[in-house]
Amino acid sequence: MEFAFNEDQLLLQQTLRQFAREKLLPNYARWDRGEKISRAEIKEAAALGIFGLRVPEKFGGQNADYVTCGLMTEELSRGDFNYSLYIQLGLIASELLAGYAHPDVQAEWLPRHATGEAIIAFGLTEPSAGSDAANITTRAVKMGDDYVITGEKASITFAGYADACIVFARTGDQGARGISAFLVPLDAPGVTRQVYKTPGERLTQRGSLFFDGVRIPGQNRVGSESGGFYQAMVAFDFNRAIIGLACIGAAQQSLEDTIEYTKGRQVFGKPLAKFEGVAFQVAEYLTLLEAARLVSYKCLWLKDQGLKHTKEAAMSKWMGPKVSAEAIHACIILHGHYGYNMDSPLEQRxxxxxxxxxxxxTPEIMKGIVAREAFGREYTAYRD
Ligand SMILES: Cc1cc2nc3c(=O)[nH]c(=O)nc-3n(C[C@H](O)[C@H](O)[C@H](O)COP(=O)(O)OP(=O)(O)OC[C@H]3O[C@@H](n4cnc5c(N)ncnc54)[C@H](O)[C@@H]3O)c2cc1C
Known part of the structure; x- marks a missing residue:
């Protein structure tokens, strides 16, 4: 067994940690107060390599291994959790386009994606189909060489300013087998957007995308007709570990901040950190985070080896965010009234x-996947 990062990864970790602390953290609250990120800032982030991680080198990307993708996510999240969303969505777009798109579509979009010139969203969820994603109703109808798309995609990260979206639409019968994926430029006639008011992640301008008879060339179909759903599931399985690590980065930083704070804060004549009721909470969350981190990196390592990682991906996705949210909540309480304050990054994290x-x-759907792997497909609730 090998638990160490290699020398290049350690150097990257050091550089990113410093960047997150010095450049991202001081600006973290901007998006929460209504500021919008500029295209120039997005391009600056792209220069770090956050969009091109899994873009092939011939299109200007780094073709990085998956463990390195996780490392970058964890470190940037320490400074600004929102930046991890660029990595998450960027990885999905790279994986789907590099793996399945028409060569002309790859040549047009992947280099722009790698430089941050084009933000590419992922459009699966609909108002009536989230967990039950195989039940989507958005339609793509073949008309000559083109497809015409009609429907609404809900809760789409970057809906407010994405340049394109990989849209999942029905081309065949009911269920997962009748779904195809399409790269849809969002300046196409018939596309409109609505940004939601959300409690967090405001940099991302999550919202709905509406497609009203949007005509796109046939070559914009990503992968085989009616094979889109399975491609998506396979392509972004590993991304669940990336999500786990994004949350873990934010929680790890919160715990480290709490260690420093409780060392300095005097109560009853001594540092707060000396009370076991305080220190043991931190110790407990450090332990749980380490366990969540290990399953996430194991998932990415399996992916790097070309091995099955569905179970580990689902484990990472429910455990990382849950333990992180609980750890950050504890950090808020351990900071007393200073924690329950919008000047502190804790509440925003x-x-x-x-x-x-x-x-x-959701956690329930992830546990369903772990259970399916453990009990066998015939014991899934949605099979009669
Ligand atoms: C921050 C954020 C970003 C997102 N970004 C994107 C994006 O970029 N692209 C995109 O396509 N979607 C995106 N989504 C949508 C997201 O994937 C869905 O919200 C999610 O899959 C859940 O679907 P739902 O909201 O329709 O909930 P529902 O499916 O209605 O579920 C509601 C509740 O019921 C539970 N539940 C459902 N089925 C079962 C079951 N069989 N057994 C037990 N419990 C069950 C769920 O766990 C949940 O708690 C985003 C959502 C959020 C919050």
Missing amino acids: WRDVVGLEIGDG
């Missing part, structure tokens, strides 16, 4: 992390 207890699959 907590709101941001809770979003990813839901996004990309």
Whole structure:
């Protein structure tokens, strides 16, 4: 067994940790107060490599291994959780486009994606289909060489400013087998947007995308007709470990801040940190976070080896966000009234992390996957 990062990864970790602390953390609250990120700032973030991680080198990306993708996510989340969303969604887009898109679509979009010039959203969820994603009703109808798409995609990260979206739409019968994926430029006639008011992750402008008879070329279909759903599931399985690590980064930083704070805060004549009721809470969450971190990196390592990792991905996705949200909550209480204050990053981190207890699959759905792997497919509730 090998638990160490290699030398390149350690150097990257050091560089990113410093960048997160010095550049991202001081600006973290901006998005929460209504500021919008500029295109220039997005391009600056792209220069760090956050969009091109899994873009092939011939299209300007790094083709990084999956463990390195996780490491980058964890470190940037320490400074600004929102930046991890660029990595998460960027990885899904890279994986789907590099793996399944038409060569012309790859050549047009992947280089722009790697440089941050084009933000590419992921559109699966609908108002009536989230966990039950195989029940989507958005339609893509073949008309000559084109497809015409009609429907609403709900709760889409970056809906407010994405340049394109990988849209899942029905091309065949009911159920998962009748779904295809399409790269839809969001400046196409018939596309409108609505941004939600959300408790956290406000940089991302999550919202709905409406497609009213949107015509796109046939070559914009990503992968085989009616094979889109399975491709998506396979392509982004590992992304659940990335989500786990995003949450863990935010929680780890919160615990380290809490250690420093409780060393300095005097109560009853001694540092708060000397009370076991305080220190043991931190110790407990450090332990739980370490366990969640290990299952996340194991998932990414399995992916790097080309091995099955569905179970570990689902474990990471429910455990990382849950333990992180609970740890950050404890940190708020351990800071007393200073923690329950909008000048502290803690409350914002907590709101941001809770979003990813839901996004990309809720804990119940993740436990369903772990149970399916343990009990066998014939024991899943949705099979008669
Ligand atoms: C921050 C955030 C970002 C998101 N970004 C995107 C995005 O970029 N693209 C995208 O397509 N979607 C996105 N989503 C949508 C997300 O994937 C869905 O919200 C999620 O899959 C749950 O679907 P739902 O909201 O329809 O809840 P529902 O499916 O209605 O579930 C409601 C509740 O019932 C529970 N439940 C459902 N089925 C079962 C069951 N069989 N057994 C037990 N409990 C069950 C769920 O766990 C949940 O607690 C995002 C959501 C959030 C919050």
